[in-house]
Amino acid sequence: MKHFDCVVVGGGMVGAASALTMAQLGLRVALVEQFEPEPYSPEQDLDLRVSAISLASQHLLEQVGAWSQVIQWRACPYKRLGVWEQAYAYTEFNADDIEQKQLGHIVENRLLQLALWQEIKTQTNIDLFCPHNLINLSQEESQVSLTLKNITSLSQTNITAKLVIAADGANSHVRKMVDIGITSWDYQQSAMLINVKTEKPQQDITWQKFFSTGPVAFLPLTRAPLAEVGLSEENNAEQGGYASLVWYHQRDEIKRLSALSNQQLQQEVMTAFPKRLGQIEVIAKGSFPLTRRHANSYQSKRVLLLGDAAHTINPMAGQGVNLGFKDVKALQTVIASAIGNGECWHDINVLGRYESMRRKDNLLMMSTMDALYHSFSHPSSIVKTLRNVSLLAISKVPFINTAVKNKALAYACGI
Ligand SMILES: Cc1cc2nc3c(=O)[nH]c(=O)nc-3n(C[C@H](O)[C@H](O)[C@H](O)COP(=O)(O)OP(=O)(O)OC[C@H]3O[C@@H](n4cnc5c(N)ncnc54)[C@H](O)[C@@H]3O)c2cc1C
Known part of the structure; x- marks a missing residue:
C-alpha cells in the first residue's frame, strides 16, 4: 500500500x-x-465553460507554472467592465483606475x-x-x-x-x-452559456445588463494566443471576434431557449440582448441551474x-x-x-x-x-430607482467614485 x-x-x-x-x-x-x-x-472548438480569471488567480497560476502555457494557447484579456440597468446609470470600471494593464482574462476552463x-x-x-x-x-x-x-x-x-x-x-x-x-438553496434561475462569433472585432470589455428576469452578460473570447490578441486590427476587424454570452432567466424560459436550433436562438439573442452586441452567429450552447x-x-x-x-x-x-x-x-x-x-x-x-x-x-x-x-430581481419601482441611483452615484459622483468604485474593483480582482 x-x-x-x-x-x-x-x-x-x-x-x-x-x-x-x-x-x-x-x-x-x-x-x-x-x-x-x-x-x-x-x-478545437472553444470550450463552453469559461472563467473570468482575476489578477490574484493569475498570480497563483504563475506561481505554479501553468499561466505561461495558458497564454500561449489562448486567453482573452479585458480592460473594462460595464454594468447597467437603465442607460443613464451605465457604470464602467477601468483597469487604469487601479493602475493595472487589465482587470483579468477570460480563459476556457478545459485549457x-x-x-x-x-x-x-x-x-x-x-x-x-x-x-x-x-x-x-x-x-x-x-x-x-x-x-x-x-x-x-x-x-x-x-x-x-x-x-x-x-x-x-x-x-x-x-x-x-x-x-x-x-x-x-436554488436560485429560481438557470444560466445559458452561448459561444458566439461576433461581427464586431475582438473587444477589451466585459459587460452585464440587468433585467428584472436576470442579467445578460458578454465575455470576450479569442482563438488567438495572448501575444496576438489586439494585434493586426485590420485583420481582426475583417474576421470579427468571439464571445461567451451568459443569459440568466427563469428555468422554464432557459429550457425553452435550450430546445431551439442555433439559428432560432440567434434571433432570440439579437432581440433580447442590448444593441451594442451587434450581429452574432451562435456556435455552441448549454445551460446550468444556479444553486x-x-x-x-x-x-x-x-x-x-x-x-x-x-x-x-x-x-x-x-x-x-x-x-x-x-x-x-x-x-x-x-x-x-x-x-x-x-x-x-x-x-x-x-x-x-x-x-x-x-x-x-x-x-x-x-x-x-x-x-x-x-436587489436586481425586485419588481418594486422604488427599489429599481434606488439601484439605478446607486449605480449612477458610483459612476458620476467623484468622492463615491474613488472611495467605492476602486475599492470594489480591487476586491473583485483579488488585489
Ligand atoms: C454558468 C456558470 C458560469 C460560471 N462562470 C464563472 C466565471 O466566469 N468565473 C469563475 O471564477 N467561476 C465561474 N463559475 C464557477 C466555476 O465554474 C466553478 O467554481 C469551478 O469550475 C469549480 O472548480 P472545482 O475544481 O472546484 O470543481 P470542478 O470543476 O467541478 O472539478 C471537480 C473535479 O472532480 C472530479 N471528481 C468528482 N468526483 C470524483 C470522484 N469520486 N473521484 C475522482 N474524481 C472526482 C470531477 O471529474 C472534476 O474534474 C461558473 C459556474 C457556472 C455554473
Whole structure:
C-alpha cells in the first residue's frame, strides 16, 4: 500500500492547482481524477465553460507554472467592465483606475485544467491516479485510508494519507462520505452559456445588463494566443471576434431557449440582448441551474474541502473559481507557516486556521452576490430607482467614485 502526505480528490482547476501548491511544499502528493482532460489543438472548438480569471488567480497560476502555457494557447484579456440597468446609470470600471494593464482574462476552463495537468506531469512528488474514482474513504486516528477504482480496468488500489483535500466539485462525494452537511438553496434561475462569433472585432470589455428576469452578460473570447490578441486590427476587424454570452432567466424560459436550433436562438439573442452586441452567429450552447451551497464545516478529521466542494455561488460576478484559487493559496500559506514553525502541519488546529481564513471571505462574496440577485430581481419601482441611483452615484459622483468604485474593483480582482 502506498502512503502519501496528501491526497487530492478531484483534478479540476482547483484540485490540480492545490496538488501543485502542496508539492511545492515538498509533500508527497497523490491526485485522483475520473477523467483526463482532452489534449489541446488550435483547431478545437472553444470550450463552453469559461472563467473570468482575476489578477490574484493569475498570480497563483504563475506561481505554479501553468499561466505561461495558458497564454500561449489562448486567453482573452479585458480592460473594462460595464454594468447597467437603465442607460443613464451605465457604470464602467477601468483597469487604469487601479493602475493595472487589465482587470483579468477570460480563459476556457478545459485549457486552464490542461495547463495545470501538464505541470503536474513534470513533478516527481505527485502521483496521478487517472482514470480513477474514489469509492471508499475511512478516517482513522493517524491517517485516512482510501480505495480507488480504475474506471477502465475496474482494478482497485488502496492508499493512505495524512491529509485528504476534497476538490471534487459541487456535488462532492467526499463531503457526503465524511458527513459534512451544507446550507443550500436554488436560485429560481438557470444560466445559458452561448459561444458566439461576433461581427464586431475582438473587444477589451466585459459587460452585464440587468433585467428584472436576470442579467445578460458578454465575455470576450479569442482563438488567438495572448501575444496576438489586439494585434493586426485590420485583420481582426475583417474576421470579427468571439464571445461567451451568459443569459440568466427563469428555468422554464432557459429550457425553452435550450430546445431551439442555433439559428432560432440567434434571433432570440439579437432581440433580447442590448444593441451594442451587434450581429452574432451562435456556435455552441448549454445551460446550468444556479444553486448556492455552503458547507457547514470545511474540515472533518484530516479531510478538508476546497473550491466548489466547499461553496458554490451565483456566477453573476464570475467569482466561483477565483474563490477556489483563494482557498488553494490560503491552505498553502497556512501549511507552509506550520512547517516553518516546526508544528505538525496536518494537526487539526493548523487546518482550522485555513477554515477561519476562508469562511468569512467566501461568505462575504456569497452574500454580496445574493444581495445583487435579490436587489436586481425586485419588481418594486422604488427599489429599481434606488439601484439605478446607486449605480449612477458610483459612476458620476467623484468622492463615491474613488472611495467605492476602486475599492470594489480591487476586491473583485483579488488585489
Ligand atoms: C454558468 C456558470 C458560469 C460560471 N462562470 C464563472 C466565471 O466566469 N468565473 C469563475 O471564477 N467561476 C465561474 N463559475 C464557477 C466555476 O465554474 C466553478 O467554481 C469551478 O469550475 C469549480 O472548480 P472545482 O475544481 O472546484 O470543481 P470542478 O470543476 O467541478 O472539478 C471537480 C473535479 O472532480 C472530479 N471528481 C468528482 N468526483 C470524483 C470522484 N469520486 N473521484 C475522482 N474524481 C472526482 C470531477 O471529474 C472534476 O474534474 C461558473 C459556474 C457556472 C455554473
